[in-house]
Amino acid sequence: xxxxxxAAIPFAALTALITGTLIVHAVETPDDDDPEYLTPQQVQxxxxxxLAERLRxxxxxxxRFTSTEQAVKAANSxxxxxxxxxxxxxxxxxxxxxxxxxxxxxxxxxxxxxxxxRSGWPATVANTYWNTGVAAPICGDKIANDAGPAAVRKTExxxxxxxxxxxxxVAVFRHSWxxxxxxxxxxxxxxxxxxxxxxxxxxxxxxxxxxxxxxxDVHERDRATPSPTPPTPTRTxxxxxxxxxxxxxxxxxxxxxxxxxxxxxxxxxxGDGEADGDGRAEGDSEAxxxxxxxxxxxxxxxxxxITTLILLALILLALAIAAARRxxxxxxxxxxxxxxxxxxxxxxxxxxxxxxxxxxxxxILRAAARRKLTTHLGLAPHADSEQIAHRAGLPVxxxxxxxxxxxxxxxxxxxxxxxxxxxxxxxxxxTPTPPHEGxxx
Amino acid sequence: xxxxxxxxLPALGLPLVALGPAPWPTLGAVLAVAALLAGxxxxxxxxxTGLRLRRDGDRTVWLGNTARVVLTVANTGRxxxxxxxxxxxxPSAGAGxxxxxxxxxEGAEHAFTSILTPxxxxxxxxxxxxxxxxxPLGLAYRQRRQTWNEKNTPAWSLRVLPRFPSRRILPEKLAxxxxxxxxxxxxxxxxxxxxxxxxxxxxxxxxxxxxxxxxARAHDVVVRTWRPERDRRVFCIVDTGRTSAVRIGxxxxxxxxxxxxxxxxxxxxxxxxxxxxxxxxxxxxxxVEGGGQRAKLGRLIxxxxxxxxxxxxxxxxxxxxxxxxxxxKRALLVIFTALDTAPMIAGLLPLLPKLTARHKVIVAGVxxxxxxRLANLPDGASxxxxxxxxxxxxxxxxxxxxxxxxxxxxxxxxDADAGTFAGQVADVYLLLKASGRL
Numbered sequence: 001x002x003x004x005x006x007a008a009i010p011f012a013a014l015t016a017l018i019t020g021t022l023i024v025h026a027v028e029t030p031d032d033d034d035p036e037y038l039t040p041q042q043v044q045x046x047x048x049x050x051l052a053e054r055l056r057x058x059x060x061x062x063x064r065f066t067s068t069e070q071a072v073k074a075a076n077s078x079x080x081x082x083x084x085x086x087x088x089x090x091x092x093x094x095x096x097x098x099x100x101x102x103x104x105x106x107x108x109x110x111x112x113x114x115x116x117x118r119s120g121w122p123a124t125v126a127n128t129y130w131n132t133g134v135a136a137p138i139c140g141d142k143i144a145n146d147a148g149p150a151a152v153r154k155t156e157x158x159x160x161x162x163x164x165x166x167x168x169x170v171a172v173f174r175h176s177w178x179x180x181x182x183x184x185x186x187x188x189x190x191x192x193x194x195x196x197x198x199x200x201x202x203x204x205x206x207x208x209x210x211x212x213x214x215x216x217d218v219h220e221r222d223r224a225t226p227s228p229t230p231p232t233p234t235r236t237x238x239x240x241x242x243x244x245x246x247x248x249x250x251x252x253x254x255x256x257x258x259x260x261x262x263x264x265x266x267x268x269x270x271g272d273g274e275a276d277g278d279g280r281a282e283g284d285s286e287a288x289x290x291x292x293x294x295x296x297x298x299x300x301x302x303x304x305x306i307t308t309l310i311l312l313a314l315i316l317l318a319l320a321i322a323a324a325r326r327x328x329x330x331x332x333x334x335x336x337x338x339x340x341x342x343x344x345x346x347x348x349x350x351x352x353x354x355x356x357x358x359x360x361x362x363x364i365l366r367a368a369a370r371r372k373l374t375t376h377l378g379l380a381p382h383a384d385s386e387q388i389a390h391r392a393g394l395p396v397x398x399x400x401x402x403x404x405x406x407x408x409x410x411x412x413x414x415x416x417x418x419x420x421x422x423x424x425x426x427x428x429x430x431t432p433t434p435p436h437e438g439x440x441x
Numbered sequence: 442x443x444x445x446x447x448x449x450l451p452a453l454g455l456p457l458v459a460l461g462p463a464p465w466p467t468l469g470a471v472l473a474v475a476a477l478l479a480g481x482x483x484x485x486x487x488x489x490t491g492l493r494l495r496r497d498g499d500r501t502v503w504l505g506n507t508a509r510v511v512l513t514v515a516n517t518g519r520x521x522x523x524x525x526x527x528x529x530x531x532p533s534a535g536a537g538x539x540x541x542x543x544x545x546x547e548g549a550e551h552a553f554t555s556i557l558t559p560x561x562x563x564x565x566x567x568x569x570x571x572x573x574x575x576x577p578l579g580l581a582y583r584q585r586r587q588t589w590n591e592k593n594t595p596a597w598s599l600r601v602l603p604r605f606p607s608r609r610i611l612p613e614k615l616a617x618x619x620x621x622x623x624x625x626x627x628x629x630x631x632x633x634x635x636x637x638x639x640x641x642x643x644x645x646x647x648x649x650x651x652x653x654x655x656x657a658r659a660h661d662v663v664v665r666t667w668r669p670e671r672d673r674r675v676f677c678i679v680d681t682g683r684t685s686a687v688r689i690g691x692x693x694x695x696x697x698x699x700x701x702x703x704x705x706x707x708x709x710x711x712x713x714x715x716x717x718x719x720x721x722x723x724x725x726x727x728x729v730e731g732g733g734q735r736a737k738l739g740r741l742i743x744x745x746x747x748x749x750x751x752x753x754x755x756x757x758x759x760x761x762x763x764x765x766x767x768x769x770k771r772a773l774l775v776i777f778t779a780l781d782t783a784p785m786i787a788g789l790l791p792l793l794p795k796l797t798a799r800h801k802v803i804v805a806g807v808x809x810x811x812x813x814r815l816a817n818l819p820d821g822a823s824x825x826x827x828x829x830x831x832x833x834x835x836x837x838x839x840x841x842x843x844x845x846x847x848x849x850x851x852x853x854x855x856d857a858d859a860g861t862f863a864g865q866v867a868d869v870y871l872l873l874k875a876s877g878r879l
Contacts, residue, residue, distance in 0.1 A: 015453050024458035128462060307464035310758050311471065312453055318448040325442050325539065328527035328571030329587060336561065336693060337686035337750060342836075349832035353825055361831035368816075368834040371841075373868045412826035418827040 025130070030186070033219045038087035038109065038189055040064050040215050045192040050085065054152035054204050061212045068093035070221050071214045075100050082212045083107060087189070093222045102177035105209050106291040109186045110155055121175050123182060126168050127156040132185040134197055140163035141172065143205035154185035172201075181206055291359065357408040358414045366403055369421045376429045392428045399424070443479055443696060447580045450475035450762075463697050482576030486583050489572050492545075494595050496567070508557045508599055509872075510536075512570065514543070515550035520544040524538040525573040528555050532567035534599060543674055554709020559679035562696075562746050565716035570594045602746045604696060607704045608861035614708055614867045621712075621875045637666045674772035675709040675799075675870070676764070677702040677717045677741075677834070681748055681754030682722035684779035689809045694723040697807040699745045701863035706741050708867055710734065712874060718744055719763060757788040765795055773801045773873065775866065778844050780856055790846060797851030804847050805855040807862045812836050 018059040030037050040062055045047035052062045053095075075082045081103035086092050091235040095118070097106065104224040111247040137144035144150075144165040151180035152169040162173025162180075183189075183206070188199035201246035206211050352361050374383050377391040389399035402424050408414035454471030498510035506696045522545045530536035535558035543551040543877070546803045559565050571590045575582040635661050637738070639655050642662035655663040679685075679702055683696035702718070715734065718741050720727040727744045755778070764774060774796060776789070796802050818835035820825055844854045853873075858863040 011453075013454070019456040019460075022456050026460050068512060141464075246754055289550050304459055304464040306461040307468040308455065311458050312733055315448045315455075318443060318451065322443050322445045322447060325584065327525055327573055327584070328569060328590070330525045330528050331529045331531055331568045333531040337685050337688065337752070340695060340809050341687040341689045342815075343687075345812060345815075345832045346829070348835065349825070350827040352576065352828040352831060357828075358824075361828050364831040364834050364838075366825070368838060371838070396679060414827050415822055416822055417828065418818055420821060 019090055019241060030190075032088040032091055035219050037219065037248070038186060039217050041217075046186075046193050047188065048189050048215075050189050050191045050194050051189055051200075051203055054200065055207055055213055057213070058204065058208055060208050062215055063212065064217050065213045066217055070117055071216050075104065075214055080212070081105070081210050082214055083210045085207055085213055085215045086111070087186075087214075087216060089119075090115045090419050091221055092216055098176065100178050104178040105181065106178060107181045107183065107206050109180060109183050113279050115173070116157075117120055121155045121159075121180055122173060122183075123171050123180075124159045124166050125416035128156040129154050129156075132187040135166040136203050137165045138165055138167065141165050143168075143202065146169060150202045151187045151193060152183055152185045152197055152199075154187070156184055158184050163437060166340055175363060246395065251327060252312045339420040358411070360409055362417055365418055365421055369425045370403060372425050373428055392431075394424075394428075442584060443581050444575070444579055446578075447475065447479050448479060450580070451761070460520075461683055467653070478578060479581045483583065484576075485583035486519050486574045486581065487516070487520040487522030487545075489522075489574050489583055489585055491516055492522065492524070492572060492593075493521075494570055494593060495519055496595045496597045498554075498598065501602060502557070502559065503602045504559060504604040505755040506558075508559075508569070510555050510557060510597060510599065512553045512595075513550055513553065514545065514553065514572075516547060517776040519547055521546050523575045523577065524551075525575060526553065527569075527571040528553065528567065529569045529571065530555070530557065530566055530567050533559060533561040534567075534568075535559050539795060551589070551742070552682050557599055559599065559601040561605060561749075562601045562699075562748055564598045564747060565601055565867040566598040567594065567596070571636055596855035598812050600743065600746055602742055603687075603699045604692075605700060607867075610867075611704060612705060614864070614871065615702065615711060617786055617871050618712055619706055619875070623869060634772050639663045640664060661816045671729050673714045674770060675705065676772045676774045677716065677718045678716070678760060678774060679727075679745070679748060680721050680722065680755050680776065680778035681726050681751055682749070682778075682784075683752050684755070684781055684784060685722075686750035686752060687779075689807060691695050693750055694807055695748060695750050696781060696803075697859050697862055699748060701807075701866045702775070703742065703745060703865045704867050706738060708870060710738050716741060719760075720748050721759050722755045724749045724756070725759060725763070729753060755788060757792050759797065760789075761792045764800060773803065773870070775803045775805060775870075780804070780808075780840050780847075780854070782839050782843055785843050785847065790850060793847065793850040793852055801873065802835045802852040803851045803855060803866070805862070805866050806840075808840070808856055808858050810858040810860065815860065 007129070034046065036044055036047050038041055038046065038048040038050035040048050041064065043053075055062050065074065067302045071084060075084065076099060079101060081101055082098060083105045084100060084107070086097075086106060086108040089108040090357070093113065097119075100181050102104070104120055106274070116123055116125065131154065132151050134151045137147070137150045139145075141374075150166065152166050156168035156171070157164065157171040158168060159171045159173045161175070162171060166178040166184070171180075171182040175181055178374040187193045188203045194203065252315065252375060351357075353437050368381075371381065371437045373379075373388050373392070374381055377383075377388060379387055379391060385403045386396050387395040388403070392399070402417070405417060451471055454474070456469070458464050458467045458471060464746075493515045494514050494517075496510060497513070502508035505589060509590055510792050512528055513527075514526065515525065522805075524545055526541045526543075527539055528536065528541065529539065535553045537558075537781065538555070541553040545551055548684035557565070569587070569591050570593070570595075571584070571587075573582050573584040577659050580592075605734070639652060640663065642651060642664045646664050650664040650666070652663050652665045679695070681695060681697050685693060685698065687694055689697060706716045706718075713734070716737060717731075718727060718729040727748060729740050729744045732740060760776070763769075777782070778789070793802065816828045816837055818830050822830075840856060848852050855862070855865050855869055
């Protein structure tokens with residue numbers, strides 16, 4: 001085995017193993033845009049039908065909405081506080097949930113860092129795990145302590161204004177006039193895992209804080225229609241601000257790409273930063289510093305796709321650079337002439353043919369034949385057909401027919417005349433020269 | 442500079458970037474690792490400045506044969522050089538293999554052999570040796586500019602001697618020369634015009650050969666014997682103008698002229714005649730005159746090897762200036778050219794009477810065999826064949842006219858197909874030699 005092969009095989013095996021693991025993990029992880037993902041309508045592996053049934057069994061009304069706007073409108077139709085369950089907070093329109101009734105509770109399942117930034121909640125992602133793990137509550141929250149250990153630890157959050165349980169996998173804090181609960185993993189809500197550990201007690205307890213649950217079941221991007229004018233900051237709403245802690249969608253100095261992630265939901269409007277006036281623009285420029293243009297089309301792409309495309313482009317660039325430098329340039333030298341000596345002759349022949357110059361061709365052939373015959377027979381160059389016939393011992397009419405015949409009217413006549421000429425010359429020149437007059441025989 | 446293998450590094454990191462939790466930092470890390478490894482590899486690669494090159498091997502080869510040239514590379518540096526090398530020759534040198542690879546440790550040297558099978562005669566130079574020192578990982582390499590490589594390339598040129606197909610008929614021509622010369626006794630002493638020796642008369646001798654004065658002194662009948670002339674001058678004049686560039690069969694017309702000139706030179710040298718060479722078109726390209734007769738043949742072959750057709754009209758006045766000089770002795774001028782109408786009528790013909798007045802002139806032109814073949818109709822001929830035959834007959838008629846005009850001016854004309862051309866020129870020379878008309 002070649003030396004380089006011995007070194008390459010372990011690396012190749014390791015690469016294949018890592019790649020395979022990543023692919024399997026990506027396949028097994030449920031996607032937000034899967035219609036079955038945490039939907040209350042079905043009881044399946046990744047759905048949330050079991051949770052909805054348990055809530056209804058406890059007398060809680062569960063209303064399913066497929067757009068954030070509808071859910072908020074339904075919440076505002078009554079004055080009672082409600083529980084808004086964000087099964088897919090990354091897809092929800094977090095801008096519009098700020099008009100919830102006071103005292104309402106929002107339960108968000110595994111929001112990403114970008115979703116947190118977009119919502120303006122005082123929480124950040126502290127840690128992310130490869131898979132969901134079981135953790136103990138370790139906090140004073142009654143619901144968590146009633147539930148005990150639960151499989152919630154996939155994303156850990158840090159908040160400056162509330163409390164955290166399960167080592168940060170569940171974060172509870174108050175924001176504006178509503179309460180927010182972040183749960184670090186979707187597993188406790190799923191039908192296939194709700195029965196494990198204290199999952200059911202925990203999630204039912206979190207969602208049963210009010211008599212009505214608005215289940216936001218969105219599986220595609222839920223955004224308000226962009227308007228040419230930037231939205232008015234929510235600070236100007238008529239709602240009271242009980243703790244006066246709300247400071248807009250982003251605090252000054254916050255960035256949409258603080259941790260280097262591409263914030264694909266950061267700004268649907270090109271002019272967002274200017275409208276905010278106190279930090280949004282800075283955040284945009286920092287996002288640009290992370291290598292992202294402000295093109296909405298580009299921003300709509302997942303960061304992994306963009307980085308993969310960039311890396312592929314760099315790989316192709318590297319290949320092009322490697323191929324561009326040759327090991328020595330080719331050497332040139334003048335080529336010899338390729339013109340055949342008979343080119344002019346063949347050109348003449350083609351011209352005769354194209355012009356149907358049968359008479360010219362036949363005249364040339366007859367002149368050549370006459371020259372050969374007179375030379376062979378020892379006659380003067382201008383000897384006529386009769387003299388040639390006499391000297392060759394051939395009938396005069398026969399020789400005259402061949403040498404002095406009328407012009408060829410067609411190609412077949414031309415071929416016939418030329419063939420006869422050739423035969424005549426061949427017949428005469430193949431015989432010995434006859435004795436001249438006066439010569440001794 | 443990076444290699445293709447470098448692209449493998451980011452390719453290995455592609456799954457990490459595509460499927461990992463943090464694409465941007467992973468992308469940065471992958472690129473940083475790749476760049477670091479490539480930089481490290483480049484730093485470790487051995488320097489090219491410590492390499493010394495030299496060549497050895499064949500200097501001349503006959504066209505159609507194979508030559509070997511060895512390029513030796515010595516590493517005088519302190520570090521190991523993983524060498525990739527391209528030994529570039531002109532394409533017509535037929536050099537191979539072009540690429541070589543070797544690992545040269547400190548003080549080591551390696552010989553790379555190039556096998557050359559040239560496709561054209563003349564000087565085939567080695568143009569450039571390009572050196573590349575790769576790193577141990579094969580991710581990056583050092584390679585300097587083309588001018589640096591050319592500067593460090595050892596000069597070498599392979600002289601490719603022209604093809605000499607008429608070599609096969611040389612023994613037959615030499616045998617005929619020996620007969621003429623009298624060294625092979627078939628008819629006694631050779632016939633000629635130059636006095637050789639006196640001997641006693643024997644019955645059958647030509648009475649016109651009796652030397653009466655010598656007979657009186659010797660008190661016996663003594664006859665003179667004759668031998669062909671020796672030490673005559675033969676001037677091969679090779680036309681390298683545009684008409685020599687056209688191809689007859691697979692080779693330029695010039696190749697046929699060189700072949701015939703070579704055969705004539707060998708014969709004339711063996712016959713103790715002085716052979717000189719003048720190659721010209723719009724100007725004189727090569728001139729071989731004087732010098733020792735023994736080394737002359739080598740010089741002639743060497744000079745003919747460097748001839749190649751020029752796309753210029755031949756200026757025959759140069760020939761007049763050379764051959765009509767006052768100090769020029771009578772010689773046999775063999776002009777290898779093309780019997781095309783225009784160049785002959787406008788160029789050579791006005792000069793020919795003066796040349797023939799002082800020299801014996803042979804005008805030799807090689808003919809395309811295809812013309813003679815197409816002049817005859819094939820079986821089942823078509824109208825196109827007839828037109829081709831007419832065009833061929835027209836060409837032959839024009840050549841006949843040129844030949845007649847040249848012969849009328851006193852020149853002997855050799856107009857033959859490529860296969861028999863050299864032999865016919867040699868035959869004319871032998872005929873002139875035998876008849877003492879040189």
